[in-house]
Amino acid sequence: MSSVPNSAPAPEPEGPAPSRWPVPAGGPDDVxxxxxxxxxxxxxxxxxxxxxxxxxxxxxxxxxxxGVGKTEVAKVLSRWTGGELLRIQCYxxxxxxxAVYEWDYSRQLxxxxxxxxxxVSTGASITADVEDELYSERxxxxxxxxxxxxxxxxxxxxxxxxxxxxxxxxxxxxxxxEVLSEHAxxxxxxxTFRAVVPPIVVITSNRTRDLHDALKRRCLYHWVxxxxxxxxxxxxSIRAPSVGPVLAREIAAAVExxxxxxxxxxxxxxxxxxxxxxxxxxxxxxxxEAAVEATLGSVLKYRExxxxxxxxxxxxxxxxxxxxxx
Amino acid sequence: xxxxxxxxxxxxxxTGPATAAARPERLAVAFSxxxxxxxxxxxxxxxxxxxxxxxxLGLSRxxxxxxxxxxxxxxxxxxxxxxNRAFAAFYFxxxxxxxxxxxxGRTLALLAGARDDGERDRDDQTAGRERDGEPAPLRxxxxxxxxxxxxxxxxxxxxxxxxxxxxxxxxxxxVRRSRRYQPVRRASHHPDLARTVRxxxxxxxxxxxxxxxxxxxxxRRVVVLxxxxxxxxxxxxxxxxxxxxxxxxxxxxxxxxxGTRLTRVTxxxxxxxxxxxxxxxxxxxxxxxxxxxxxxxxxxxNERWGARGLARGSVTVIFSDGLDRGDPENLAxxxxxxxxxxxxxxxVNPLKGSPGYAPLARGMAAALPFIDDFVEGHSLSxxxxxxxxxxNE
Ligand SMILES: Nc1ncnc2c1ncn2[C@@H]1O[C@H](COP(=O)(O)OP(=O)(O)O)[C@@H](O)[C@H]1O
Ligand SMILES: [Mg+2]
Numbered sequence: 175m176s177s178v179p180n181s182a183p184a185p186e187p188e189g190p191a192p193s194r195w196p197v198p199a200g201g202p203d204d205v206x207x208x209x210x211x212x213x214x215x216x217x218x219x220x221x222x223x224x225x226x227x228x229x230x231x232x233x234x235x236x237x238x239x240x241g242v243g244k245t246e247v248a249k250v251l252s253r254w255t256g257g258e259l260l261r262i263q264c265y266x267x268x269x270x271x272x273a274v275y276e277w278d279y280s281r282q283l284x285x286x287x288x289x290x291x292x293x294v295s296t297g298a299s300i301t302a303d304v305e306d307e308l309y310s311e312r313x314x315x316x317x318x319x320x321x322x323x324x325x326x327x328x329x330x331x332x333x334x335x336x337x338x339x340x341x342x343x344x345x346x347x348x349x350x351x352e353v354l355s356e357h358a359x360x361x362x363x364x365x366t367f368r369a370v371v372p373p374i375v376v377i378t379s380n381r382t383r384d385l386h387d388a389l390k391r392r393c394l395y396h397w398v399x400x401x402x403x404x405x406x407x408x409x410x411s412i413r414a415p416s417v418g419p420v421l422a423r424e425i426a427a428a429v430e431x432x433x434x435x436x437x438x439x440x441x442x443x444x445x446x447x448x449x450x451x452x453x454x455x456x457x458x459x460x461x462x463e464a465a466v467e468a469t470l471g472s473v474l475k476y477r478e479x480x481x482x483x484x485x486x487x488x489x490x491x492x493x494x495x496x497x498x499x500x
Numbered sequence: 501x502x503x504x505x506x507x508x509x510x511x512x513x514x515t516g517p518a519t520a521a522a523r524p525e526r527l528a529v530a531f532s533x534x535x536x537x538x539x540x541x542x543x544x545x546x547x548x549x550x551x552x553x554x555x556x557l558g559l560s561r562x563x564x565x566x567x568x569x570x571x572x573x574x575x576x577x578x579x580x581x582x583x584n585r586a587f588a589a590f591y592f593x594x595x596x597x598x599x600x601x602x603x604x605g606r607t608l609a610l611l612a613g614a615r616d617d618g619e620r621d622r623d624d625q626t627a628g629r630e631r632d633g634e635p636a637p638l639r640x641x642x643x644x645x646x647x648x649x650x651x652x653x654x655x656x657x658x659x660x661x662x663x664x665x666x667x668x669x670x671x672x673x674x675v676r677r678s679r680r681y682q683p684v685r686r687a688s689h690h691p692d693l694a695r696t697v698r699x700x701x702x703x704x705x706x707x708x709x710x711x712x713x714x715x716x717x718x719x720r721r722v723v724v725l726x727x728x729x730x731x732x733x734x735x736x737x738x739x740x741x742x743x744x745x746x747x748x749x750x751x752x753x754x755x756x757x758x759g760t761r762l763t764r765v766t767x768x769x770x771x772x773x774x775x776x777x778x779x780x781x782x783x784x785x786x787x788x789x790x791x792x793x794x795x796x797x798x799x800x801x802n803e804r805w806g807a808r809g810l811a812r813g814s815v816t817v818i819f820s821d822g823l824d825r826g827d828p829e830n831l832a833x834x835x836x837x838x839x840x841x842x843x844x845x846x847x848v849n850p851l852k853g854s855p856g857y858a859p860l861a862r863g864m865a866a867a868l869p870f871i872d873d874f875v876e877g878h879s880l881s882x883x884x885x886x887x888x889x890x891x892n893e
Contacts, residue, residue, distance in 0.1 A: 201557065202564065222567035226553050237577070390575040391543040397577040403772075 196228055196255045196331075214243070214250040215401075215409050223396040224251070233354055233375035235390060238398030240380050241442015248335035248376035257330040257374060260318035264342035273346070274359055276315045282308050309363035319350075322373035323359050333374045340379040344386070350377075351389045401443060403430055403498070409443055414450035423499035424461040425450050429473065430498070431491055437479040449473035461496065463489045524554035531590050532573060538586045540579045546572050562591060588887070650878045651850070652734035662880050663741050663774075720843065721752040723811055725801065727820035728757045728785060729792035735850045735878065736788075737778075739819050742883050744769045744777045754810060758797035758820070759787030762804070792823060794863050795830035802837045816842045817886075819877060821851050822864025831863055835870035845870060848877035848886060 198204035205228070206221035216224065224247065227234040236244040252259035262273050270276075289304045316324060322334040336350060353359055357369040377393060379385060401409060406426040410417055417425070425446065433440045441449070452469040453461070466488045474480045483491065528551035536542050553568035566587060574583055654662065724743055728736045747753045747769040757763045768780035782788060805811065816838060824831060839845050847867060852875065868874065876882045 202567075218563060219567045219570065222557070222564055223571040226556065226568065226571055229556055230549075230552060232549075384576070387543065387575070391545065394549075394571045395575050396571060397574075397580070 198225055198228065201225055208254050209247075209250050212250045212253045213412055214246055215405060215412070216247075217401070217405060220247070220396055220398065223394050227394045228374065230394070231372055233377055233393040235377045235379070235385075235393035235395050236398050237379045237381050237395070239400070239440065239442060241444035242398045242400055243443050244378040244398050245335065245337055248333055248337075248378075251374060251376065252333040255330055255333065255374070258321075258325070258332040259335060260322050260332050260373070261335040261337060262318045264336065264338050264340075264346070266341055266343060268342050268346055270349075272317060273349075274317050274319045274353075275361060276317060277309070278313045278315050282313050285313070311364065314361065314364070319353055320359050320361075320367065322375075323353070323357065323367050323369045325369075325373065327370040331371060331374050333376065336375070336377040338380055339377050340382045340385065347386055347389055351386065351392060354389075354392050400433060400440075403427065406430075406443070406446060410446060410450045413447045414454055416454035417450045418459050420499070421453060421459055421461060422450065424492075424495045425453065427498035428461060428466070428491055428495035431494055432473065432483060435479075435482055435486060437474065437482060438476050439474075439479060441473050445473045445475065461492050463492050466492060524559065525551040527551070527559070528554055531569065531586070534590055535569075535573055535583060535586045538582045540574065540582050540586070542573050543575060565591075649880075650854070651738050652878065659738065662738065665880060721754065721810070721814040722746065723754045723756070723805075723814045723816045723842075725756045725758050725762075725797075725816070725818045725820075727759070727792060727794070727818070728788050729759045729790055729823075731792070731821055731823045732819075732850070735819075739877070740769075740778055740781060741774060744774050744781075746887075748772055748774075748777065754805070754814075755781075756801060756805075757781075757785045757787075758792070758794065758801075759785070759790040760793050760796070761787050762797045762800040763787070764805075791825050792820070792863075793826040794820060794822070794824040794867075795826040795828075795834055798831065798834035798838065802834055806838065806841060811838060812841045813843050815844045815846065817846045817848060818867075819848045819850075820863075821849055822847075822861040822867065824861070824863030826863070828862045828866035832866040832870070835867045839870040839872075844872045846873040846875065846886070847871045848875050850876065850878040852876040852878070854878070 198208065200207075202218065202221040202225040205225045206216050206218070209216045209221070209224070223234060226232070234247075236247060238244055248261070249259060251257075262268070285308060286304070289307075293299055314320075318334060322332050325332045339347060339350070342350075354375065357372045358366050360366045377389075400406075403426050406429065407419075407422050410422040410425055411419065414422075429441050429446045429449070449469060449472045452472040453465060456465060456468065458465050470480050470483065470488075474483055525548075528547045532542050532547035532550060550569055550572040553572050554565060557564040557568055559565060569587065570580070570583060574580065649658065651659065651662070724746065726736075726739055726743055728740075732739075743755050743765075747755050747766060748771070753766070754764070755766045755769050757765055763785045765781040765784055768784055769777045771777040771780065802811075835845070849864065875886055877886055
């Protein structure tokens with residue numbers, strides 16, 4: 175059993191993949207279709223790597239600029255497979271307590287008080303048993319990593335999302351690698367928890383720094399690019415359905431232009447969708463300079479970038495976009 | 501290094517009949533070796549992961565083979581360029597690194613022979629042929645047959661399919677050394693101090709590995725002159741697609757059409773979308789399906805563009821059947837001028853693919869002495885081979 179502590183290493187799970195691991199029979203095309211059903215449009219490269227990661231049971235490492243749709247892959251996988259999404263949002267200084275487990279100190283304290291009170295009333299002393307009780311699974315708070323390792327093997331595999339791992343320190347990365355290689359977590363007071371079936375793992379990085387080779391070696395790798403023009407038009411039409419087809423093309427074209435301006439933060443798909451929604455709310459059917467001016471903040475989140483775009487000329491942007499779109 | 505092992509593709513298919521299961525493995529190992537030779541730090545064990553991925557995805561289509569390799573062998577986007585070059589070299593024989601001596605037919609044979617859809621007996625034939633050292637690349641699937649088929653003999657549907665196949669191909673051009681340094685992995689004679697310092701800063705002042713740089717390579721200019729006169733009719737459209745692929749796929753390509761005059765179509769063809777690009781280019785060309793004055797058109801090219809240095813050091817590729825109404829003397833003179841400045845002149849003649857062809861057309865005969873490579877260009881596989889030739893310095 176996964177949650178029974180055992181300090182001796184248990185054998186790796188063998189035999190055919192348990193049914194709770196989704197195995198798309200139709201290959202990458204199936205994956206693409208499934209993701210699309212949940213509102214995510216994947217290109218062939220992404221569909222292939224997701225497929226391989228499901229079938230080969232390897233963690234998936236997605237790198238790319240912010241807003242290109244990395245995190246969303248894990249979310250959509252979770253909705254598709256029915257596996258719980260267990261998310262670790264990384265940041266500088268993230269530690270075991272947030273990522274793996276923590277003792278519930280306040281409840282432990284309460285428990286201790288109660289034991290003390292009992293001891294006083296019976297005239298006995300606090301025993302070693304109480305200490306054992308304090309460090310039992312009752313008081314263990316499972317953070318996403320441990321939760322993923324100890325998930326019910328009968329249910330659908332959880333989707334463990336380690337988001338923006340480039341923000342965490344090296345130590346955390348090393349620890350993560352260990353967990354991913356062993357599919358096991360050791361809690362010193364309790365022993366080792368070992369997964370019966372490894373979870374589906376998606377790791378994302380905005381690549382603010384390079385990750386360790388060892389971690390990359392464990393994973394299947396995909397660099398997520400900004401979508402092509404046609405793909406982005408499709409994304410707009412499913413994510414911002416209030417926007418008409420002509421405007422959708424113009425928006426995608428304008429975003430493409432903006433990405434060429436070497437901005438501090440080039441717009442990602444997230445910004446495209448925000449922008450499309452903003453223009454939709456204004457009831458626009460075509461892009462014009464006034465509309466762009468009014469909504470520029472939703473596609474360029476930094477003032478410097480907005481200024482750069484203005485300097486390059488919003489009228490010119492609109493003109494080029496409508497030419498590209500037609 | 502792949503070079504030490506000789507040709508990775510032949511290494512993979514030269515050792516007799518293989519079980520279908522073993523093929524992905526050998527393919528994966530051979531390709532990983534080539535990739536490593538191209539300077540990509542392929543993670544340890546990745547070749548086996550690639551092999552596993554290939555056996556899951558099958559080998560009957562090239563694009564899963566491509567994406568599986570990217571997923572399993574690469575760990576950084578910077579390596580995608582090298583990966584694409586290695587992939588083109590391995591699967592299309594488009595060799596940017598001549599020392600590696602990769603040939604395309606072998607790999608295609610390997611791929612075609614590895615189909616696991618019941619064509620086992622044919623597989624055995626393939627294996628036999630491979631043992632004899634004779635590559636048999638073009639026999640085993642509809643697509644392989646189509647690849648070799650003369651464009652002029654193709655139906656509209658087949659042409660459309662070929663255009664799709666063509667659009668999938670990634671073609672790279674030749675490279676020349678550049679004076680700009682680029683970071684490299686292995687120790688070279690040029691320490692890269694800036695990068696070493698950045699590394700040290702990141703490591704908080706700890707001693708770090710030194711970074712190195714070496715002269716980079718930059719693409720050699722490719723100039724393509726495409727005959728669009730009436731006699732080229734069956735080929736013009738596909739060749740223009742090919743042109744678009746070359747122009748939009750890499751920097752430093754110049755494209756012109758020739759008929760009774762010369763038209764520069766580089767800008768029109770630079771558009772990403774092939775249909776848009778083609779529409780724009782054909783819109784610009786006024787002498788589509790006209791007669792041919794090769795000598796005149798070449799003179800115009802030499803004077804207007806060649807003199808400005810466009811052809812200097814370039815690989816110049818002429819697509820033409822050599823059926824010319826002009827004066828052959830004239831053509832010979834202009835070819836000589838071109839050959840003096842160009843690094844290499846390649847003449848692609850779709851008629852050369854027909855059995856029994858001899859370059860008897862007057863124009864062709866006049867141009868022949870000034871040509872470095874005279875090749876056929878009547879089918880997709882010959883265009884792929886051409887891409888390899890252009891890349892093979
Ligand atoms: N291919 C896509 N299809 C549909 N929606 C997408 C796609 N790519 C990105 N999005 C949307 O863009 C937004 C940003 O994506 P997200 O996954 O948060 O980006 P990242 O994690 O790369 O920063 C989300 O709302 C997501 O739904
Ligand atoms: Mg994210």
